[in-house]
Amino acid sequence: EVQLVESGGGLVQPGGSLRLSCVASGIPFSYYFMYWVRQAPGKGLVWVSGIKTDGTITNYADSVKGRFTISRDNAKNTLYLQMNSLRAEDTAVYYCVGQRGDPWGQGTLVIVSS
Amino acid sequence: QAVVTQESSLTVSPGGTVTLTCGSNTGAVTSGHYPYWFQQKPGQVPRTLIFDTNIKHSWTPARFSGSLLGGKAALTLSGVQPEDEADYYCLLSYRGEGVFGGGTRLTVL
Numbered sequence: 001e002v003q004l005v006e007s008g009g010g011l012v013q014p015g016g017s018l019r020l021s022c023v024a025s026g027i028p029f030s031y032y033f034m035y036w037v038r039q040a041p042g043k044g045l046v047w048v049s050g051i052k053t054d055g056t057i058t059n060y061a062d063s064v065k066g067r068f069t070i071s072r073d074n075a076k077n078t079l080y081l082q083m084n085s086l087r088a089e090d091t092a093v094y095y096c097v098g099q100r101g102d103p104w105g106q107g108t109l110v111i112v113s114s
Numbered sequence: 115q116a117v118v119t120q121e122s123s124l125t126v127s128p129g130g131t132v133t134l135t136c137g138s139n140t141g142a143v144t145s146g147h148y149p150y151w152f153q154q155k156p157g158q159v160p161r162t163l164i165f166d167t168n169i170k171h172s173w174t175p176a177r178f179s180g181s182l183l184g185g186k187a188a189l190t191l192s193g194v195q196p197e198d199e200a201d202y203y204c205l206l207s208y209r210g211e212g213v214f215g216g217g218t219r220l221t222v223l
Contacts, residue, residue, distance in 0.1 A: 035212070037160075045152065045160060045203050047212030059210040062115045101150055101162025102171060 002026035002103050004096045009108030016086050016112070022079040022096030022105055030054075030074035033099040036081050038092035039107075048094070049081065064090075086112045116140050116208050120215035125223050126194045134218045135186040136204030142185035143206060149187035150205040151180055154217075160203065164189065196222050 008020040020036070036048040049070040050059045058070050069082040079096055093107040117139040126132040136149060143149060151164040162171060164180035167187065177193045187204055199222040204215045 037214075044201075044217045045154075045205075045214045047205060047214055050210065050212065057210070059212075061211065061213075095159065100165045100169075100171075101152065104159050104161065106159060 004098065004103050004105035006094065006096050006105045006108040009094065009110045011111045011113065012086055013114050014087060014112055017082070017084045018086065018110060020081040020083065020094055020096075020108055020110075022081075024077045024079070024096075024098070027098060027103070029077040034070075034072060034079045035097045035099075036070060036079075037095045037097050038090075038110075039095070040089075040092040043092075046092070051079070083110070086110075088112050115211070116206070116213050118204060118206050118213045118215040120202075120204060120218045122216065123219045123221065125221045126191070128194060128196055128222055130194050131190065131192045132194060132220065133183070134189045134191075134202055134204075134220070135183065136188070136206065136215050137186045138206055140208070143182060143187045145182065147187070147206040147208070149180065149182075151178075151187075151189045152203045152205065153200045154203065155200045191220075194222055198222055 004022050006022045035050040038046050038048050051070045055072050067085045071080045091112050093109050095107045096105040119137045145167050149167050152160045154160040163174045163178050168180040179190050181188050201217045203217045
């Protein structure tokens with residue numbers, strides 16, 4: 001079965017850190033560009049970050065540049081998002097997405113609040 | 115960072131045709147922006163309908179088509195069905211960095 005399963009979300013205080021994980025199955029993960037997309041409650045989709053198949057090229061939205069780091073472990077079929085210096089405006093459901101927009105994970109909720 | 119614009123809302127009658135557009139404040143949208151189109155219904159995970167301007171996934175209904183139109187990316191729905199009522203988002207790539215539009219709420223009425 002083709003699926004992406006995210007984990008690692010939760011409640012964190014402003015200024016804190018979280019690491020999200022996304023485990024892939026049913027796809028040739030090491031051949032896939034991968035992305036993180038987020039959606040704040042009741043708001044639109046926001047592209048967060050992307051990573052090349054071998055991890056050598058990464059890209060970030062301006063809003064997270066310098067605070068978030070995307071990485072991958074192809075041996076574990078796993079994508080990561082290290083989130084530091086979290087702000088209230090980072091509160092959102094974070095989706096892991098494969099290249100060509102397929103597949104999408106179910107998302108993991110991150111709440112940044114004191 | 116670039117700004118991607120979409121109609122905030124559109125209304126279409128069942129069986130009708132509607133075109134949603136996706137523009138960029140940096141100039142004309144081209145195939146080099148690799149336009150994507152996504153559909154999201156309330157409480158659901160988005161699903162990808164179109165990538166690379168006009169390529170459909172296996173699950174994309176035939177009534178959906180993507181194109182470039184008048185300097186914008188476009189998503190046309192022909193023969194709209196009630197189940198097409200949803201939010202639609204476009205995504206453009208700017209040298210590897212993606213930017214979503216604000217989304218179009220499509221009402222079928």
